[in-house]
Amino acid sequence: MKKLLILALVCLLAVAFTVSCKPKAKQVAPPPPPPQAKEQPKVEKVEPPAVVKKPELSEEELFLSKSLEQINREKPLQTIQFDYDKYFIRDDAKFQLESDAAWLKKFRTVKVLIEGHCDERGTEDYNLALGEKRAKSAFDYLVSLGIPAERMKTISYGKSQPLDLGHDENAWQKNRRAQFLVIEK
Amino acid sequence: MRLKKLRTGAAMILAAAALLAPQQEFKMVIRDGMPAISFALPKFAAASPPVQTAADEIHQVLTDDLKYSRIFQLLPKSYYDYIRAIDPKAIQFKDWESVQANLLFTGEAAEAEGGETAFIRNLYDVKSQRPILIPKRYQAKKADLRFLAHRMADEIMKAYGEKPVFESKIAFVSNRDGNLELYRMDYDGANQERLTFTKWEDKSPSWSPDGNMIAHTSYINYSAGLYISQIYEGRRIAVSTRGGNFSPCWSPDGKKLAFMSTMDGNAEIYVADIDDDALKRGAFRIKRLTFNPGIDTAPTWSPTGRQLAFVSDRSGTPQIYTMDAEGSNVTKVSFGDSTHHDSPAWSPAGDRIVYVARVDNVFDLYVLDLRSLQIQRLTESNARNESPSWSPDGRHIVFTSNMRGGLQLFLIDYDGAGLRQLTTKGQNNWPDWSY
Numbered sequence: 001m002k003k004l005l006i007l008a009l010v011c012l013l014a015v016a017f018t019v020s021c022k023p024k025a026k027q028v029a030p031p032p033p034p035p036q037a038k039e040q041p042k043v044e045k046v047e048p049p050a051v052v053k054k055p056e057l058s059e060e061e062l063f064l065s066k067s068l069e070q071i072n073r074e075k076p077l078q079t080i081q082f083d084y085d086k087y088f089i090r091d092d093a094k095f096q097l098e099s100d101a102a103w104l105k106k107f108r109t110v111k112v113l114i115e116g117h118c119d120e121r122g123t124e125d126y127n128l129a130l131g132e133k134r135a136k137s138a139f140d141y142l143v144s145l146g147i148p149a150e151r152m153k154t155i156s157y158g159k160s161q162p163l164d165l166g167h168d169e170n171a172w173q174k175n176r177r178a179q180f181l182v183i184e185k
Numbered sequence: 186m187r188l189k190k191l192r193t194g195a196a197m198i199l200a201a202a203a204l205l206a207p208q209q210e211f212k213m214v215i216r217d218g219m220p221a222i223s224f225a226l227p228k229f230a231a232a233s234p235p236v237q238t239a240a241d242e243i244h245q246v247l248t249d250d251l252k253y254s255r256i257f258q259l260l261p262k263s264y265y266d267y268i269r270a271i272d273p274k275a276i277q278f279k280d281w282e283s284v285q286a287n288l289l290f291t292g293e294a295a296e297a298e299g300g301e302t303a304f305i306r307n308l309y310d311v312k313s314q315r316p317i318l319i320p321k322r323y324q325a326k327k328a329d330l331r332f333l334a335h336r337m338a339d340e341i342m343k344a345y346g347e348k349p350v351f352e353s354k355i356a357f358v359s360n361r362d363g364n365l366e367l368y369r370m371d372y373d374g375a376n377q378e379r380l381t382f383t384k385w386e387d388k389s390p391s392w393s394p395d396g397n398m399i400a401h402t403s404y405i406n407y408s409a410g411l412y413i414s415q416i417y418e419g420r421r422i423a424v425s426t427r428g429g430n431f432s433p434c435w436s437p438d439g440k441k442l443a444f445m446s447t448m449d450g451n452a453e454i455y456v457a458d459i460d461d462d463a464l465k466r467g468a469f470r471i472k473r474l475t476f477n478p479g480i481d482t483a484p485t486w487s488p489t490g491r492q493l494a495f496v497s498d499r500s501g502t503p504q505i506y507t508m509d510a511e512g513s514n515v516t517k518v519s520f521g522d523s524t525h526h527d528s529p530a531w532s533p534a535g536d537r538i539v540y541v542a543r544v545d546n547v548f549d550l551y552v553l554d555l556r557s558l559q560i561q562r563l564t565e566s567n568a569r570n571e572s573p574s575w576s577p578d579g580r581h582i583v584f585t586s587n588m589r590g591g592l593q594l595f596l597i598d599y600d601g602a603g604l605r606q607l608t609t610k611g612q613n614n615w616p617d618w619s620y
């Protein structure tokens with residue numbers, strides 16, 4: 001029994017020795033033959049990380065993300081027109097101001113400048129006063145539609161900023177106007 | 186440009202009587218229609234050849250000033266050939282009498298220290314052979330010879346009981362450097378000089394009577410505020426920034442500033458009290474003068490400061506009204522409501538009002554003579570002529586016109602003579618002639 005045990009131990013040692021010696025033997029062995037062409041490597045597809053889905057922007061958030069210049073370029077508020085030498089709000093302008101009021105109610109943080117403009121048929125000083133009256137008429141009408149006065153400012157540019165440089169009624173009508181500039185959002 | 190008297194019964198008759206009724210607003214001066222005084226201005230001498238150029242420059246500017254005065258008639262050039270050349274040390278007054286000269290002006294330029302030019306002048310009454318002005322010696326840098334000539338011309342004006350004109354300045358607005366800024370220039374268009382350097386738009390300047398300040402509108406932070414700029418100190422003082430504030434006009438005594446404002450919601454006329462304390466603190470007592478739901482604007486003071494003329498649309502179209510300095514006695518003085526009457530300016534002597542009458546897109550300047558109650562049309566160019574402002578002596582008017590294309594500034598005499606263009610660079614507007 002003892003002999004048998006020793007033999008087994010020796011065998012085990014011998015096996016262990018050959019195993020431990022094998023790498024050394026391999027180093028001196030010739031390089032393995034190149035893989036044969038028909039043996040395709042297994043392809044591992046790498047996917048990008050899963051796309052994060054942005055939450056849908058609300059209309060207000062979308063609005064707030066824009067710059068003031070961008071907002072004004074989109075002209076969200078309609079320009080209204082006036083009769084020659086007059087500053088009352090015409091019926092067509094009332095409709096426009098109602099839609100302007102709706103927009104202002106939607107975006108409650110917005111502050112606007114209402115600019116009064118005139119056609120060239122008036123002296124500089126008189127047209128500055130006339131422009132003031134036109135801006136004020138628009139202001140008053142928007143207040144009557146529930147827009148707080150603190151959200152609006154008025155200014156007159158008289159005849160200094162015509163939209164149309166022509167000298168006929170068509171041009172003059174375009175220039176007799178109150179227009180909006182968003183100055184805060 | 187033709188001078189044209191309006192037919193009686195024409196659409197526009199200013200109720201001049203209403204202006205004159207409460208108090209005599211002008212002092213009677215006999216001057217119009219008097220023959221001009223014949224003025225001899227022989228070539229100036231030069232103590233050394235290099236200063237002859239300076240002598241000639243002074244001569245040229247003085248010649249232009251005196252021609253413009255409409256008081257003096259310069260002796261025709263050819264007359265100088267009929268008589269002996271002048272010898273300042275031995276003036277032959279009989280010679281000058283023979284060519285009908287009333288006045289004789291002599292001058293000599295010399296070199297002075299520091300490369301400056303000295304100039305000695307004399308002014309004689311030919312008949313009495315006596316000097317009218319005490320002989321005087323002036324000195325100036327070469328670049329300032331124009332001012333030297335203007336100074337002498339103004340002294341001659343004063344000697345004849347006239348207000349000096351030639352050293353006065355015209356403030357105006359121009360976009361020549363890209364933005365609407367305030368500028369000033371000499372009466373003849375020389376020395377155009379920028380006064381404001383902001384990104385804000387500036388409009389409607391009005392000189393203080395002492396010439397040290399200009400009241401004006403500036404668009405700052407989306408607000409058209411009224412400011413006073415002390416131009417020699419580089420200081421700007423806010424007068425009113427509530428609402429829109431436009432069309433300032435300084436009272437002749439310098440103590441009040443009338444302007445239009447919407448500070449209470451509507452376009453009304455207000456008056457701010459101006460004194461050193463208010464200017465120092467930047468706090469002004471402001472009084473409202475008009476109470477009308479329509480437009481009230483473009484105030485202008487009478488020379489006594491007792492009345493204001495202004496424009497209102499209370500009758501349906503812009504028309505000219507007057508009121509007392511406290512806002513009472515509002516009187517409509519222009520009639521014919523299909524014609525718009527606008528931009529009044531009271532002459533310094535109080536005897537005339539220049540204003541703009543417009544039908545549709547044609548604006549012309551008219552002058553109402555308060556003595557004769559005659560209305561004279563000054564411009565007739567099928568253009569827009571506006572923003573008239575009087576020269577200190579009341580003989581000339583500066584105004585804006587598009588008669589030659591863009592907006593430029595022009596001069597014209599009170600009777601429609603002497604039209605001349607002052608500006609060419611950029612668009613120019615809102616002239617105000619200093620006191």
